[in-house]
Amino acid sequence: MAKSKKIIPGGNQLLSKRAEMFLPDQWPAYYKKSKGCEVWDLDDNHYYDFSIMGIGTSSLGYANNEINDAVISSISNGSMSSLNCHEEVELAEKLIEIHPWAGAARFTRTGGESCALAVRIARAYSKKDVVAFCGYHGWHDWYLATNLTDGENLDEQLLPGLKPAGVPKQLQNTVVPFKEGDIEEFKAIIDKYGDNLGVVMMEVFRHGLPDIAFLKAVKALAVEHNIVIIFDEISSGFRLNTGGLIF
Structure with a gap:
């Protein structure tokens, strides 16, 4: 953590993930592996993330197998291009279906x-x-x-x-x-x-x-x-x- 603070303002990229928000000098700022609700830090200490789960974004748990397979497949087809990915149209359609008050979606x-x-x-x-x-x-x-x-x-x-x-x-x-x-x-x-x-x-x-x-x-x-x-x-x-x- 001391090393990161020398080259990254605050020690990381997101205020809500800073160790000082939880337990300064004791909170494990970085992880090596995550699966489901389990997390392993750089020293292989094992934790259960029973609260914030990626600041609330990981409702299906970390490294969900179905999501992993879809991401790996997408990467194998190229994750960047001068053209647009067709999936954004499908996602926009689904979001508008879920939120019928919306006329359009922007990411x-x-x-x-x-x-x-x-x-x-x-x-x-x-x-x-x-x-x-x-x-x-x-x-x-x-x-x-x-x-x-x-x-x-x-x-x-x-x-x-x-x-x-x-x-x-x-x-x-x-x-x-x-x-x-x-x-x-x-x-x-x-x-x-x-x-x-x-x-x-x-x-x-x-x-x-x-x-x-x-x-x-x-x-x-x-x-x-x-x-x-x-x-x-x-x-x-x-x-x-x-x-x-x-x-």
């Missing part, structure tokens, strides 16, 4: 990139700059800009102490947080920003069951005030049912 590489793209599209559609948000939505400029206004704005969303260094100061006052379950705070944001508020981005749920009444109340206010609403289900999608929550 991104990370959750933060997905949120940034969604906010840009929503701002373009609404022709308004101010975004209200509830929850954690990545590390891009649009999101961290809220800490330009108040350095503690993100403290109750998930990760406290995030610095907006490098975020353009012109983005100050363009992003406003509200707390999960506090519909009065969201109403106050609508009253304060009025017609300048064009987008609301929120997680459906993260650590507990979703507050359906709260989600419906936010959605109703968004529809009433012509605000584009985005449900960020990067951490919740496919967890309770196939696809996202529908209400």
